[in-house]
Amino acid sequence: MQRDLRPFSAADSEWLVERHGTLYHRDEGFDESFPILVRGIIDDFLTHRDPSCESGWIAWCGANRLGSIFCVREAAATPQIAKLRLFLVDPEARGTGLAQHLLDTCLGFAKGAGYRQMRLWTHESHRAAGRIYGRNGFALVTARPTHSFGQDVVEQIWQRDL
Template sequence: MEISLHPVAASDAAWLIERHHVLYAQDEGFDDSFGALVAQIVTEFLATRIDGREQGWIAWRDGRRLGSIFVVQRDAQVAKLRLFLLEPEARGTGLAQRMLEQAFGFARAAGYAQIVLWTHESHRAAGRLYARNGFALVESEPQHSFGQDVVAQTWHRNL
């Protein structure tokens, strides 16, 4: 069955929080503070989303969620990509590219000139995807976050 992208709904909140928490704990060793951060991001988005300027999507196939991606406003000209996640079974299928293109199209239509994101160096496949899609790595900084020593990265792309 075909994968479809649907706007995020309040009924997606528990899945978003749980899957980010579980997958990042499993893959990166992140502690509970990461799940708490995701819960805060999701709660704020659902409560304060700016119509026409912010949107999130959930990828679905056969009644099952496969991933998420969000575009939120950082400021009038800059959008921020957030909560980009794929279930392990959906990785390497082209879905990540499709979701990025959805986010770029929305951000352009909303009038943003640039899109930025924050991630970790350990997400090498994601970094390659971002680089292939015109993002430039503009900052890389060692930190201790979510119970782990990480290298935080900031990426920018003009729209």
């Protein structure tokens, strides 16, 4: 599968919100609060992004978007820690190596931007994502049951040194 990673732009916003909302509703039963969260993450990125240390990419095949990944600063108080956000691979592109390509791009950017560590937040039910994180040096550091997006879930924090 020929794929191209392009920098995220505001024109990708609606697709990104729609795909997250649709896929997470279908696969996880998440309610309408999840795409609202995604919209907030995107709006914050578009408004406050520091291009020297924050970026996002959209994977394309021809005229079709197939996935996304973002690297952002975790917080002003911890400028050496990057946060991986909005990592998504469309079902038609799963198993093609696209997830690894997106993750390699994000990790390479984070290292080049001077981050020393990367963290991410996900849910235990995303087992395929957990496997790719583990293969790439991330360790599960926190897991806690909670109720989010209309579902009982186990939130996870993964991290790795860069």
